[in-house]
Amino acid sequence: MFYLGISAYYHDASVALLDADGNLIDFKKEEWLSRVKGDKSFPRQGLLELIKNHNLSEKNLISVTFYEKPVRAWITVLKHSVKYNPIKNDLTRNYFKNAWRSSMRFHLDLSKYLNVKKIPILYAEHHLSHTLSTLYYYNEFPCVSVVVDGYGDKYCTSIHHVKSHKEIINVWSSEYPNSLGLFYSAITDFLGFAVNEGEYKMMGLASFGEPKYYDVLSKSIKFENNKLEIDTQYYDYVRRTDRSYSDLLTKELGVKPRRPDLPFEVGTDDFKTYANIAASAQKLLEDLLFAIFKYAHELTGEKNFLFSGGVAMNSSAVRKAANLDFIEKLNLPPSPGDSGAAIGAAYYGFINKSDKSLPKNNLNKNIFPGIIKSNEEFYDLVFDKIAGDNNSIEKTAEVISEDQIIATCFSNIETGPRALGHRSLICNAHKAELIKVLSTDIKKRNIFRPTAPAVLKKDAENYFHLEKKLINCYTHMGATATPKDNVLQDIKGVVHVDNTSRVQICEEDSLLGKLLMSLNKYKIQVIANTSFNISSDPMVYDKEDAFLAIERMGIKYLLTETGLYKRKWDFLD
Numbered sequence: 199m200f201y202l203g204i205s206a207y208y209h210d211a212s213v214a215l216l217d218a219d220g221n222l223i224d225f226k227k228e229e230w231l232s233r234v235k236g237d238k239s240f241p242r243q244g245l246l247e248l249i250k251n252h253n254l255s256e257k258n259l260i261s262v263t264f265y266e267k268p269v270r271a272w273i274t275v276l277k278h279s280v281k282y283n284p285i286k287n288d289l290t291r292n293y294f295k296n297a298w299r300s301s302m303r304f305h306l307d308l309s310k311y312l313n314v315k316k317i318p319i320l321y322a323e324h325h326l327s328h329t330l331s332t333l334y335y336y337n338e339f340p341c342v343s344v345v346v347d348g349y350g351d352k353y354c355t356s357i358h359h360v361k362s363h364k365e366i367i368n369v370w371s372s373e374y375p376n377s378l379g380l381f382y383s384a385i386t387d388f389l390g391f392a393v394n395e396g397e398y399k400m401m402g403l404a405s406f407g408e409p410k411y412y413d414v415l416s417k418s419i420k421f422e423n424n425k426l427e428i429d430t431q432y433y434d435y436v437r438r439t440d441r442s443y444s445d446l447l448t449k450e451l452g453v454k455p456r457r458p459d460l461p462f463e464v465g466t467d468d469f470k471t472y473a474n475i476a477a478s479a480q481k482l483l484e485d486l487l488f489a490i491f492k493y494a495h496e497l498t499g500e501k502n503f504l505f506s507g508g509v510a511m512n513s514s515a516v517r518k519a520a521n522l523d524f525i526e527k528l529n530l531p532p533s534p535g536d537s538g539a540a541i542g543a544a545y546y547g548f549i550n551k552s553d554k555s556l557p558k559n560n561l562n563k564n565i566f567p568g569i570i571k572s573n574e575e576f577y578d579l580v581f582d583k584i585a586g587d588n589n590s591i592e593k594t595a596e597v598i599s600e601d602q603i604i605a606t607c608f609s610n611i612e613t614g615p616r617a618l619g620h621r622s623l624i625c626n627a628h629k630a631e632l633i634k635v636l637s638t639d640i641k642k643r644n645i646f647r648p649t650a651p652a653v654l655k656k657d658a659e660n661y662f663h664l665e666k667k668l669i670n671c672y673t674h675m676g677a678t679a680t681p682k683d684n685v686l687q688d689i690k691g692v693v694h695v696d697n698t699s700r701v702q703i704c705e706e707d708s709l710l711g712k713l714l715m716s717l718n719k720y721k722i723q724v725i726a727n728t729s730f731n732i733s734s735d736p737m738v739y740d741k742e743d744a745f746l747a748i749e750r751m752g753i754k755y756l757l758t759e760t761g762l763y764k765r766k767w768d769f770l771d
Contacts, residue, residue, distance in 0.1 A: 201545075206304070225541065235395065237736075256316035264304050268304060274349070323353075325347075332534075333366075336670065345358070348377055359500070372425070389472050402647040407470065407475070415479060417429065501524060580765065622728065640752065651702070
């Protein structure tokens with residue numbers, strides 16, 4: 199018997215499946231299968247994979263839960279569209295259409311694959327789905343959950359007092375359009391990066407600048423008298439579909455929006471200006487976020503914090519939150535955004551339909567749930583196996599020690615958006631020039647985006663200043679850390695310009711942990727780890743994707759659960 203959770207229609211559609219005991223046994227992001235970055239459509243291919251892999255039907259599904267209340271979501275934005283625009287406005291017309299369809303859309307899409315008449319269909323509040331996605335991994339009570347994103351249902355920020363898995367109380371919220379997430383996305387748009395995709399680029403860019411535009415931006419959004427308010431004169435997401443910022447914001451900044459099609463080189467005057475805008479937005483986001491955290495503590499008295507929603511992907515802000523004296527513990531899920539909310543939705547069904555409870559610290563055993571089945575016959579045609587599964591780790595370590603870049607397509611795929619080893623590109627982190635090749639030449643990433651270090655748990659404190667409050671976050675790169683002075687030059691390739699690293703701490707029994715153990719004899723204790731994809735592409739899903747990707751990247755070696763492989767030919771030579 200199973201519980202199914204679904205996220206769809208806004209961005210990063212996904213499906214999650216729990217068994218009768220609450221174990222996360224499968225998870226699919228639609229973009230992995232469709233190869234459309236950030237795919238927001240109903241997760242048809244992901245659902246079909248789950249149906250095939252687990253023989254799902256109305257007979258063994260206890261519930262199907264959608265991650266928000268769609269009617270309320272569309273009516274919320276429709277109301278504000280009408281408020282700010284004439285009826286003929288494209289945005290307003292679009293929301294009229296969606297509001298009319300929303301009550302039936304999910305049922306119709308789901309009914310193509312399952313008999314919805316015989317399955318209980320549940321709808322969870324969007325921010326409750328986020329809260330539950332975090333609580334699923336950190337099942338400890340009591341605690342307070344802070345959710346910050348663009349918007350969901352009608353909320354943009356919420357505080358939940360979690361007393362048990364069945365007693366979760368919404369004690370405060372901020373409603374659309376007063377959104378910290380949409381503010382950050384609007385500045386992302388102004389800087390020429392894609393909304394819902396480029397926010398992490400802006401975070402990386404911010405480290406190169408100074409908050410010289412802070413005063414200008416702070417006029418547009420405030421947290422005063424325990425209320426978050428945005429001045430919509432500065433932002434056009436309430437008026438238009440083609441941009442999020444307004445002419446007034448452009449005027450106040452005194453800077454033209456960056457054209458994404460023009461060159462963007464570190465050190466130029468334009469780069470410095472836009473980096474300063476990014477730094478200003480980052481500092482303002484942090485100041486407002488920490489004020490909300492403080493209010494959450496005042497409302498509930500809790501010091502154990504859960505943090506989720508798209509803004510929880512801001513690892514720089516998470517690191518700084520560790521300095522807040524009223525927080526004793528801060529936990530994030532591996533996938534804080536909308537894709538992870540499908541896990542929270544499935545958990546909502548479990549809570550409502552089962553008397554069982556989950557074990558504490560549910561993280562490690564549920565971080566690689568995405569079951570993959572690949573065409574091994576195809577795979578054998580294009581690769582030579584140079585090491586079997588019994589000695590592949592040792593051979594891979596040897597190849598890495600020879601300054602080679604290794605791709606992994608190993609067993610199940612990681613839940614979150616960050617590569618945790620099973621879909622990774624890996625090299626020696628003690629070779630800065632090699633990391634530069636990996637990041638800019640192979641990945642085609644912006645030079646201002648850092649590459650993450652991975653290190654064994656036993657070695658982590660030798661290299662980084664770690665915050666005990668964030669110790670769980672380091673498992674899945676949820677927060678940055680500061681390298682120690684004595685190792686800074688040794689690992690400078692994985693240290694950002696702001697002297698931080700988005701570190702991943704690995705257990706010895708994980709794939710990267712085993713690899714690091716084998717690398718010890720080569721005196722390599724830190725490896726560089728980035729996602730296995732070319733910039734703007736979804737993460738590699740199966741071995742067929744892996745083959746196509748390494749041909750495009752010019753990588754020769756691929757590590758899988760069945761061994762270490764080398765390409766039989768090289769189209770680039």
